[in-house]
Amino acid sequence: MADTNSYSSDLKTTPLNELHEQLGAKMVPFAGYSMPVQYPKGVKTEHLHTRSSAGLFDVSHMGQVIVEGPNAASELEQLIPLDLEALAVGSQSYGLFTNDQGGIIDDLIIARWQQNTFFIVINAACKYKDIEHLRAHISESTITELTDRALLALQGPKAANVMQSICPQALQLKFMEFGEFTVQGESMFISRSGYTGEDGFEISVPAQLARSFAEHILSFDEVEPIGLGARDSLRLESGLCLYGQDMNDQTNVIEASLAWSIHKNRRANGSKAGNFLGADAIFAAQESGVSKKRVGLSVESKTPVRSGTLLVDANSQEIGEVTSGGFSPSLEKPIAMGYVSSDFAKVGTEIFALVRNKLIPVTIAKTPFVTQNYYRG
Amino acid sequence: MSEFRKELKYLPSHEWARVEEDGTVTIGITDHAQESLGDVVYVETPEVGADVNAGEEAGVVESVKAASDIFSPVSGVVIAVNEALGDAPETVNESPYDDGWFFKVKPTDLSELDDALDVDGYKAALEEDE
Numbered sequence: 347m348a349d350t351n352s353y354s355s356d357l358k359t360t361p362l363n364e365l366h367e368q369l370g371a372k373m374v375p376f377a378g379y380s381m382p383v384q385y386p387k388g389v390k391t392e393h394l395h396t397r398s399s400a401g402l403f404d405v406s407h408m409g410q411v412i413v414e415g416p417n418a419a420s421e422l423e424q425l426i427p428l429d430l431e432a433l434a435v436g437s438q439s440y441g442l443f444t445n446d447q448g449g450i451i452d453d454l455i456i457a458r459w460q461q462n463t464f465f466i467v468i469n470a471a472c473k474y475k476d477i478e479h480l481r482a483h484i485s486e487s488t489i490t491e492l493t494d495r496a497l498l499a500l501q502g503p504k505a506a507n508v509m510q511s512i513c514p515q516a517l518q519l520k521f522m523e524f525g526e527f528t529v530q531g532e533s534m535f536i537s538r539s540g541y542t543g544e545d546g547f548e549i550s551v552p553a554q555l556a557r558s559f560a561e562h563i564l565s566f567d568e569v570e571p572i573g574l575g576a577r578d579s580l581r582l583e584s585g586l587c588l589y590g591q592d593m594n595d596q597t598n599v600i601e602a603s604l605a606w607s608i609h610k611n612r613r614a615n616g617s618k619a620g621n622f623l624g625a626d627a628i629f630a631a632q633e634s635g636v637s638k639k640r641v642g643l644s645v646e647s648k649t650p651v652r653s654g655t656l657l658v659d660a661n662s663q664e665i666g667e668v669t670s671g672g673f674s675p676s677l678e679k680p681i682a683m684g685y686v687s688s689d690f691a692k693v694g695t696e697i698f699a700l701v702r703n704k705l706i707p708v709t710i711a712k713t714p715f716v717t718q719n720y721y722r723g
Numbered sequence: 724m725s726e727f728r729k730e731l732k733y734l735p736s737h738e739w740a741r742v743e744e745d746g747t748v749t750i751g752i753t754d755h756a757q758e759s760l761g762d763v764v765y766v767e768t769p770e771v772g773a774d775v776n777a778g779e780e781a782g783v784v785e786s787v788k789a790a791s792d793i794f795s796p797v798s799g800v801v802i803a804v805n806e807a808l809g810d811a812p813e814t815v816n817e818s819p820y821d822d823g824w825f826f827k828v829k830p831t832d833l834s835e836l837d838d839a840l841d842v843d844g845y846k847a848a849l850e851e852d853e
Contacts, residue, residue, distance in 0.1 A: 388787075390762040650765055652789075672787065
């Protein structure tokens with residue numbers, strides 16, 4: 347065994363940094379920030395607590411951006427294959443920034459806050475490149491990064507019970523709805539969404555209020571603080587991609603099995619087809635097929651199969667690679683996702699992962715691995 | 724605060740070795756190791772009858788977070804492995820020095836353990852890591 351902890355002194359911190367340390371978090375560098383990977387109860391307990399009750403996550407490292415202007419929807423549509431003109435005020439959608447090769451610059455959540463105002467949440471590690479990308483392509487609308495707000499996620503089957511006490515008006519939101527609410531006299535952006543597969547809320551709060559607000563949420567018996575470790579195992583169980591690991595700017599949207607994220611009106615046969623970066627490359631990949639696809643992997647052994655592990659066929663020929671993998675606390679077995687040659691991508695296909703020169707049986711599986719429990723009203 | 728055992732020998736890589744009355748050596752990972760690993764979900768031990776070499780990898784312990792190699796503090800033949808860890812890998816977290824042992828070796832040269840750390844040496848090594 348060997349320790350792999352390494353610390354860098356120029357890490358950024360979130361407004362909840364002191365609270366994490368008081369709660370006994372183990373802090374690690376992540377995307378340039380010092381972030382809690384786990385609290386004293388540990389990843390497995392935190393994971394199961396989120397599935398059975400409610401967990402509070404600090405996701406303030408993520409970018410929060412406002413794009414505003416009379417033509418914001420159409421300008422953003424050049425960069426994100428969604429129908430933003432048709433997106434209702436108070437609704438949000440998962441989407442991608444595509445590049446002109448059909449690769450993925452980042453994945454994001456975009457909410458229509460007001461008719462001419464969009465609120466976008468982007469990955470921490472992609473913040474600067476995303477904002478540069480927006481500035482390079484958007485000329486009429488204004489682009490503002492909200493650096494003075496924290497972002498908290500309250501996730502789990504009891505999240506709504508807790509929200510009832512904090513901001514009862516937010517319970518009117520259904521999955522993927524968004525609104526601005528006044529809590530304790532302050533403006534909060536609340537959406538009913540998350541990265542765990544559970545019902546829950548993501549709450550953008552002014553930075554100076556973040557700590558007292560987080561402490562208030564943690565004062566409810568249902569809620570425990572949850573670190574990045576459990577955030578990762580929760581999203582993997584739910585079949586959700588992690589940008590930079592499960593896809594990147596070299597991955598065609600079709601290879602990443604994210605064609606569903608292209609709004610039907612923007613697809614090759616849609617009413618507003620194409621006219622976004624990489625549309626030709628994406629439609630061509632869809633038309634002619636791709637050589638590899640992202641799939642879920644059910645591991646038929648107790649051996650965890652981790653990111654970077656090679657996938658092979660029965661003749662030990664390399665056919666792919668694992669991009670995310672670990673132990674699923676809910677299923678009490680290892681699960682993974684990765685890319686396989688399209689010939690092997692059908693659900694139920696039996697292949698192998700090569701772990702320490704041993705062949706571990708793996709079956710191509712449907713995702714999510716556990717049932718999603720979103721509140722759809 | 725991690726627990727330490729006076730009677731054990733340690734490697735800086737966080738394995739412990741206990742010389743039993745019959746001259747065999749039992750090997751596991753330290754309390755500090757299980758704490759920093761977090762929830763152990765899988766243990767791969769060497770096979771009974773396999774040769775292990777001092778300072779070389781002899782198994783793997785995997786937590787929810789990562790996989791780590793286990794190094795053997797002595798050379799010899801594996802005479803027993805802790806089969807119970809197959810179904811209950813969390814035993815490593817619950818009882819790292821007792822029920823959570825990994826494997827037992829019939830050593831070829833017990834004096835190899837003279838190079839391992841005693842409890843104070845191991846504590847000092849941990850402080851240097853901090």
